Amino acid sequence: MVIKSILRxxxxxSSRLKQEYERALKKLPQGALVSKTINGHKxxxxxxxxxxxxxxxxxxxxxxxxxxxxxEAKKLRAKYIGLLARVKxxxxxxxxxxxxxxxx
Amino acid sequence: xxxxxxxxxxxxxxxxxxxxxxxxxxxxGSWCLYFYKEYFTGVYFPPSIRxxxxxxxxxxxxxxxxxxxxxxxLKDLGFIPEFVSSQGYIRLGHPELIVEFLVPERGRGSDKxxxxxxxxxxxxxxxxxxxxxxxxxxxxxxxxxxRLPHPVAFALHKLIITGRRTKREKxxxxxxxxxxxxxxxxxxxxxxxxxxxxxxxxxxxxxxIRKRLAESDEKEIISVLSGxxxx
Numbered sequence: 001m002v003i004k005s006i007l008r009x010x011x012x013x014s015s016r017l018k019q020e021y022e023r024a025l026k027k028l029p030q031g032a033l034v035s036k037t038i039n040g041h042k043x044x045x046x047x048x049x050x051x052x053x054x055x056x057x058x059x060x061x062x063x064x065x066x067x068x069x070x071x072e073a074k075k076l077r078a079k080y081i082g083l084l085a086r087v088k089x090x091x092x093x094x095x096x097x098x099x100x101x102x103x104x
Numbered sequence: 105x106x107x108x109x110x111x112x113x114x115x116x117x118x119x120x121x122x123x124x125x126x127x128x129x130x131x132x133g134s135w136c137l138y139f140y141k142e143y144f145t146g147v148y149f150p151p152s153i154r155x156x157x158x159x160x161x162x163x164x165x166x167x168x169x170x171x172x173x174x175x176x177x178l179k180d181l182g183f184i185p186e187f188v189s190s191q192g193y194i195r196l197g198h199p200e201l202i203v204e205f206l207v208p209e210r211g212r213g214s215d216k217x218x219x220x221x222x223x224x225x226x227x228x229x230x231x232x233x234x235x236x237x238x239x240x241x242x243x244x245x246x247x248x249x250x251r252l253p254h255p256v257a258f259a260l261h262k263l264i265i266t267g268r269r270t271k272r273e274k275x276x277x278x279x280x281x282x283x284x285x286x287x288x289x290x291x292x293x294x295x296x297x298x299x300x301x302x303x304x305x306x307x308x309x310x311x312x313i314r315k316r317l318a319e320s321d322e323k324e325i326i327s328v329l330s331g332x333x334x335x
Contacts, residue, residue, distance in 0.1 A: 002273050002277050004273070005274065006273075006277070010155060013202060016186060016197070017184070017186065017197045017198075020185075021184060075180070079182045080182065080184075082182075083182045087199050
């Protein structure tokens with residue numbers, strides 16, 4: 001019974017965490033900045049998906065702060081996607097463990 | 105899975121140390137049981153079931169010398185702030201660990217979170233935590249010095265809170281952990297320490313502990329507390 005209650009608690013934790021990662025992913029700025037060099041000057045485009053299409057939005061010259069913001073968002077997005085996948089696996093495992101017929 | 109958990113745990117401790125807050129907080133909760141093996145050197149200390157919770161006690165008043173944004177400190181590891189319950193406790197979640205801060209509850213108590221601007225988070229006030237803060241040991245985890253409650257204090261605290269648990273399973277887990285830790289201390293460490301820590305507690309708490317031990321028919325521990333145990 002003790003193990004079962006721990007598993008239940010962990011399932012609640014993982015479910016909450018899943019929601020938080022999904023929320024955080026939505027909050028991150030969409031897309032990635034890419035640069036093009038024209039006549040020795042760097043110009044930036046924001047590349048993002050819109051349905052099945054990839055859209056390029058011209059941003060021109062951007063400040064270091066904006067570049068850092070998108071760089072950080074890119075790293076966090078990759079991190080969160082990886083951790084979200086791990087949380088989903090945990091949820092599946094915990095659900096199947098709790099569904100077991102035998103008393104844990 | 106366990107290895108990953110431990111790696112994340114070490115990284116959290118390392119970052120807290122670098123940020124200068126590890127000296128001002130005490131690791132409590134089930135992670136202590138993992139680290140007690142560093143305290144009981146030379147004897148095998150069996151591992152115990154633990155959840156992902158990594159709880160830190162902030163003794164009051166907080167002694168942090170500089171402000172640290174803990175959420176920001178752990179952000180790149182993937183820790184994410186979670187708001188728990190309608191009162192708005194904040195904890196930092198990760199698939200391997202959940203970092204939470206607690207403070208001792210004093211006076212009438214409150215169900216509201218205790219603000220900790222020193223670390224940019226809030227903490228949940230809980231009863232009897234001052235007792236843990238008064239009985240602290242330091243252990244080496246790699247190059248880090250980590251503060252934990254003395255195993256005896258940890259166990260006796262668990263026995264007190266057992267009676268306050270609303271969930272029966274949690275109460276059982278607390279009681280089992282406390283009893284196995286106390287038996288381990290009697291066998292391998294210093295049973296006299298149990299008596300001295302117990303003796304430092306208010307009578308009301310001592311009575312509660314006695315009651316819990318009597319319910320579990322723990323004659324050996326009761327005899328240690330009474331000073332009638334054979335050496």
